[in-house]
Amino acid sequence: MTLLTKLKKSNINRSEYLFLENKLAFLTTEVVENKYRNSKLVIGLLGFVSIGLVLVVLWMQRKRKGLPIVGLSRQERNIQGLILQGKSNKEIANELFISISTVKTHITNIYSKLHVSGREELLQKLQN
Incomplete structure (x- = not known):
């Protein structure tokens, strides 16, 4: 049985009952509003x-892009x-006994993995 039902069945004056009913409604509303405010804060x-977590992840990914990937194959x-x-590509091909086309493919893979676009950039990156 709820509090209002108990009050209604009790022997209190109607005006006192209405006052208590209004007071209880006010307090209930206040509690609900406080919970709503707290929920909004949370x-x-x-x-x-x-x-913040998304920004940290993006920052870490951006920072990681600057580092060379260690996943180069032996060749x-x-x-x-x-x-x-x-x-030169021809000298590399002759020294490793592979075709120039294979050398070019390996160089393209190296550039991709190290995020560089040419020999000069590769040299700069590896010297730093």
């Missing part, structure tokens, strides 16, 4: 935390070393 805080590392020695 949701806002969670929103800021979510945005790609060999070719990278020969490029650093200043050898």
Whole structure:
């Protein structure tokens, strides 16, 4: 049985009952409004935390892009070393007994993995 039902069945004056009913409605509304306000604060805080996490992830990805990927194959590392020695594609092909086309494919893969666009940029990146 609810409080209002108990009050209605009790022997209190009608005016007192109406006063208590209004007071209870006011208090209930106040409690609900406080819970709603707190919920809005929690949701806002969670929103800021979510945005912060997204920004941290994006920052980490951006920072990571500047670093060379360590996933070069053995042959790609060999070719990278020969490029650093200043050898041409033809000289690399002759030294490794592979075709110039294969050398070019490996160089394209190296550039892609290290996020560079040419030999000069590769040299600069590896010297830093």
